[in-house]
Amino acid sequence: MVDEEVKIGVFICHCGTNIGGILDVPNITEYAKTLPHVVYAADNLYTCSEVGLTQIRENIKEHNLNRVIVASCSPRTHEPLFRATCFEAGLNPYLFEMVNIRDQDSWVHMKEPERGTEKAKDLIRMGVYKAALLEPLEKIKVSIIPSALVIGGGISGMNAALNLANRGFEVNLIEKEPHLGGLIRSLNKTYPTNEDASKLLEITNLVEENKKIKVFKSAIIENIDGFVGNYKTTIVQNENLTKIESGIIIVATGASPLSPEGYYSYNGKDIISQMELEHLLKNNSVYANNVIMIQCVGCRNEERKYCSNICCMGALKNAMLIKEKNPDAHVSIIFRDIQTKGTTYEAYYRKAREKGILFIKYLPEKPPVIKKDHIQVYNEFLNHEISISYDLIVLSMPLIANDDSETLAKMLKVPLEVNGFFLEAHVKLRPVDFATDGIYVCGSAHWPADISECISQSNAAASRASTILSKDMLEVEGSTAEINEDLCVGCEACIKLCPYSAISKDEETDTVIVNKVICKGCGVCGASCPHQAITIHHFTGDQILSAIVTYGGEE
The missing domain is CATH 3.50.50.60 (FAD/NAD(P)-binding domain)
Structure with a gap:
């Protein structure tokens, strides 16, 4: 394929109004026709639709295209689809290049469509120059232990x-x-x-x-x-x-549940965690008449900023179980926010209120204060502190x-x-x-x-x-790293930097080797090699430089 004339087809997507509602797609299409090696250029409403995919297949055959560019959305979502379409038409899938003119252009330049249109032309021109240097690659096959x-x-x-x-x-x-x-x-x-x-x-x-x-x-x-x-x-x-x-x-x-040690004077007796309450309920050993539950203990703070997702529903469940066994019990839930997602959990929350469970909202800057036989909490709606007697305090701890x-x-x-x-x-x-x-x-x-x-x-x-x-x-990706043993000096910089641990040292040759099944072709090794001994297939130095130079950079 080295001596074959490069014939590039460019397909530009309107992506509904995501791209076409901002950029001048017909203008961009006409510009694409003027670029080197481009023998066909067209735009359509949705390139990822069956109509758009059929257009790609038909034009590969009609114009003998040996490179295909789609200018549309993110390669992360649609590149596999377009590669498969090229393969169906008899073209090596690695002779496909995708240019992102949605995420990197139309969405960014919604308020400046003219500049966005010019940027799209630049991006497509860069894609064309890179595509002209693409080489066919083959996927690697590995056996599977079932x-x-x-x-x-x-x-x-x-x-x-x-x-x-x-x-x-x-x-x-x-x-x-x-x-x-x-x-x-x-x-x-x-x-x-x-x-x-x-x-x-x-x-x-x-x-x-x-x-x-x-x-x-x-x-x-x-x-x-x-x-x-x-x-x-x-x-x-x-x-x-x-x-x-x-x-x-x-x-x-x-x-694992976070340990309640150190929170709200926890003592494991009359101040316990929800997990300890589960054990007491399982053994029918809850005798308290005044139960207070405190939510968001140990989370939604500087140390743990996240919500633990399960604490609210767990507290509602245990509160209702206490009321079912002792209808005269006073159960209060002191909360920052109650999370009961979906209609089923929301109905569960309403059922808890109907059973007489009291809900009191507290502010993170004014948390509840536990005294000897009562708890004080500032109520934002009443604009003053209220006191509630307790026999048992239950702390809702997060999962960590x-x-x-x-x-x-x-x-x-x-x-x-x-x-x-x-x-x-x-x-x-x-x-x-x-x-x-x-x-x-x-x-x-x-x-x-x-x-x-x-x-x-x-x-x-x-x-x-x-x-x-x-x-x-x-089959795993063919766009992987390859080591030039003549240039490699075995400095191991790539081994230390590889995020997938795909590179190891060959002690016999004192050079490094790449496990191409593990390699993701991310390029970290190629960019960091001091002797330029690593080539990233599909993202070679020549391919990337050609795109940079045509944009206006210098070699």
Whole structure:
């Protein structure tokens, strides 16, 4: 293809009014026709529609296009679709280039459409010059080990394991505690049905009796190596080492309740946590007639700025259970905000009010003050402090990330967010995926989640994992890094900087090697190599410089 004449087709999308309502798309299209190597240019309403995709396929064949550019929205959402369309028409998918004139142009320049139009011309011209230097690449094929590893034996992990086992896949379930069940073992009842939590624990029997699932209890992960389709995990159980091979990994390690020690004079007697109240309710040991619950203890502050998501509903549930057992009891909930999302939870909240539970809002700058036999709280609506007698104070503590989350994240080479929970690849497009292929997350390991959320997320994670396990071979991206051994001096700068740990040292040659299955072609190594020994395919130095120079830069 080196000697073949470059023929570029440019397809410019109106994206409804997202682009066409701001930029002069017909003008941009006419400009594109004047650019070098462009033999066809057209615009349409939605390039991602079947009409738009058909136009691409037909013109590749009609004009013998060997490069295709789509100027539209984000490559993150639509590049795979357009690449697949080019492939269907017989064109190597890596001879496709996408120019983002929505996120990077029309949305940015809504109030200056003329300048936005000129910027779109610049972006497309840069894309054309880069596309002229694109080279065909091939995806890398790897074999798949048709078994799964699920880390965590709570409701999320068990449900994910059952999902995969019921689809015929072998599953290894690792739990660091002596029993399966996670935090559900500590609960009395579940909201909003007020069903006994012990019924949910019946799933443990299904898991342990399933022939497709092998359970490792009291097991600690010592090491994780490998890549998508071929992970190798070493665990320690009863001082014995066991090595497990799997095609995918699901992280369902859950979260831990924050200790109430040091908050509101906690003493574990008449000032306790919601988790301790669950235990008392389970044993029918609540004898207090004046119960006060304080929300947002230890969170939504400078140390932990997040809402723990489950505390409000947990308090409502336990407050109503106390009223059901003792209708004469006085139960007050002192809150900053009440979160009852959805119509079902909102109805649950209204039911709590109907039962006579008192709700008192407090300001974060004026928190409740606990005295010997009463609590004082400033009421914003009354504009003065009120006093409430108590026999029992219950603190609603948040869920926090597990202490070993960072250790596990480093083994898996996946990120954590600022609060220590595992960070997904994309909050909307890939909510249960990590950026690292073949690893998924669900439940409270990802963010504090109630039981229904844990189940739905674990279903999603199992479904995503099945897309890999159901294949004998998996294709991974061909746009990866490549080392020029003649230029490499083995300084290891790239090894230290690679965010995916895809580069290692070959001690025999004293040069580095790239695991192309793990490599994401992010370019960090290529940009940092002091000897320019690394080429990032699809983003070579010549390709990037050609775009910069045509914009007005200097070589």
